[in-house]
Amino acid sequence: EQGLLPISQHALKFYERISYHEYEGIASDEAERARLVADLGNNKAMVLRNHGLLAAGTTVAEAFIVIYYLERACQAQVAALAGGSRLTYPPVAVRQH
Template identity: 65%
Template sequence: IHSAIHMAREDMNCVIHTHTAAGIAVSAQDHGLLPISQHALKFYGKLAYHDYEGVALCLDERERLVNDLGTHRAMILRNHGLLAGGQNVAQAFYEIHFLERACQAQIQALAGGSKLRYPSEQVCKLTASQFTDDDEGMRMIQMAWEAALRLIEDQREDYCS
């Protein structure tokens, strides 16, 4: 999976692929990611899907995976998990973090059993456009990455030997 993206996308120097409970749950839902949270709206019109083809061992799946990803930086691998990438680790982390949080919110919202409220198409498009890759957006990504690193710094002894 990673090699396919790295070979095809020069703009994605870091690719993160996860198998979290929420990510797998959304990947198994026919409707995919619903536009029901700010985190999900980041991906409105900017999210790819790839159908499950079995354990990713066949090299011929690479081309289909890359074609499905297209120009997007995030993809839901159906019945499998999540994938996101970026120019660097900070951007890839930002993408996967937002996608994971969107999936968590969706699973919790659906578990509530109530009818979901959807923002208007206009608001969905506006919100997606507010997550930009301009200089300000890249500064926000770097700040989020640095904050994440600070959060784990106090736990360094638990994971470094």
């Protein structure tokens, strides 16, 4: 529900640069393609809620780097939330930088 939280260096790479797509069930509806593209917008990373991650790039190498760091950010978030402690967020200016 909260999306990718700005709690790790990897997550900050995606601050205000990540999209979300709501789960629509098994991807057999061709009309979902247009909605995926619309939801991705100008970003190169998207969380497919209740499903997984999507990455894009101008090259395969760039797409790999995007998915690699997005996966690392998600791993850090899952670990941090599993700890149960209050999370610390950097100031907005740091997040935007």
